[in-house]
Amino acid sequence: MADDAFARTLLAWHARHGRHDLPWQTPDPYKRWLAEVMLQQTTVAAAIPYFTRFTERFPDVATLAAASLDDVLALWAGLGYYARARNLHASARLIMTRHGGAFPRTLAAWTALPGIGPSTAGAIVAFAFGVRAPILDANARRVLRRFHGIEGQGTLVTQRLWEHARAHLPRTRIAAYTQAIMDLGALVCRARPNCPVCPLAATCAFEGEAPAVSARTRPERQAVMMLVHRRRGREVLLLRRPPKGIWGGLWSLPECAVLSDVPTRLTELGIDGLVGAPGTPLRHVFTHFALTITPVPVALRPRSCRARANGDIMWHPGGAPAPGVPAPVKRLLNQFW
Ligand code: SF4
Structure with a gap:
């Protein structure tokens, strides 16, 4: 059976207008796996520098499996959604122990690894091994939903979208097709679609979407962070x-x-310190909320702290390589030093 018009059109469009020079566009399953995990909640532009640093430090799955989780989290710091880094590290160890260091080639084996859903698994096996597997990431979902005029949410809608994703798969050139549907969603069929330049416009069912009722506002949260210091x-x-x-x-x-909770928290930690004036608040925006952090310096009185260094407590020296700390904490530390 010949490829359907949807696949043929996408492949022709991608050859001329798609992305062909992303650093993970190789058949290397390690790089494909790493990229797909990074791209789960991160844009291409934001992922590229992390991908480059990560593959320099951990060039293959054996190196990643042998690394400590702290080292992995340190390189992930700032990318967010840290469960991805923990799952990546755990998966690397499973690939070494369960698969002898060889990357699996089936959807079932990939989805058995932590943090790998069917769409991520589909993308990995399609890119790395040319397996005819569908994807339904956010970009593919948006394209298919609009092209087929599918509205609503829920399990049945998702099932229909998966069916369309499977039905459109070409017989060959599966890696190019997978990149093509991702690229169309990222470059043309965006949240605000650019239908006049879209290769699918002649047959697309999309008739426009009702405007959002109101712009999304993020809830605001507050926190106080203590810079307890010594020496x-x-x-x-x-x-x-x-x-x-x-x-x-x-x-x-x-x-x-x-x-007002600072003294109580210090007591809980067994810290006797001199609390200084609060510093300038720092705002950090997450996907679902915004956090305003007020830093407070606390000078430890000599020989007063019962918090001893162990696997969960660290006295971090200024100037030493940063451990895995979140981006706003890194900024607070840099301001402090
Ligand atoms: S015609 Fe418009 S809505 Fe349809 S797939 Fe193309 S960009 Fe998306």
Whole structure:
């Protein structure tokens, strides 16, 4: 059976207008896997420098599996959604132990790894091994939804979209086709679609979308972070965050909700310190909320701290390579030093 018009049109468009020089556009399954995980919640432009640093430091799955989670998180710091880094590290170890260091070639084997859903698995096997597997990432979903005039949400809608994704797959050139549907969504069929230049415009069912009722506003949250320091400010106390939740597993500063809670939090940590004047608040925007952080310096009184360094507590010296800390904490540390 011949490829359908949708696939033929996309492939022809991609040959002339698609992206062909992204640093992960090689058949190397390691690079494809790493890129697909990075791109799950990150734009191409933001992912490229991280991808470059990551592959320089961890050039293959064996190096990544042998690294400590702290080293992996340190390179991921600033990219967000840290569960991706933890899952990547855990998957690298499973690929070494379960698959003898060889990358699996089936969807089932990839989706059995932590953090790999069917669309990510489809993209990896299509790009790395030319397997005829569909994808339904945000870009492909938007293109298929509009092209086929599918509205609404829910499991049935998702099933229909997967069916269309499968039905359009060409017999060959699967890697080019997968990149083509991603690129059309990223470059043309964007949130505000550029239909006049779209190769699918003649047969697309899209008739426009109702404008959003109101612009999305992010809830505002507050936090106080304590720069507990000793040795005349040469070392700052860092605590490891719990593995789940925001900045999971990264190193961060002791924190509390409001300034009046600072003494209680210090007591909980066994710290006797001289609390200084709050510094200039720093605002950090997440996908779902904005966080305003007020930094507070706390000079440790000599021999007063019961917080001893261990796997979850660190006295970080200024000037030393930064451990895996979230971007706003890094900024606070840089301001402090
Ligand atoms: S014609 Fe417009 S809505 Fe349809 S696929 Fe192209 S860009 Fe998207």
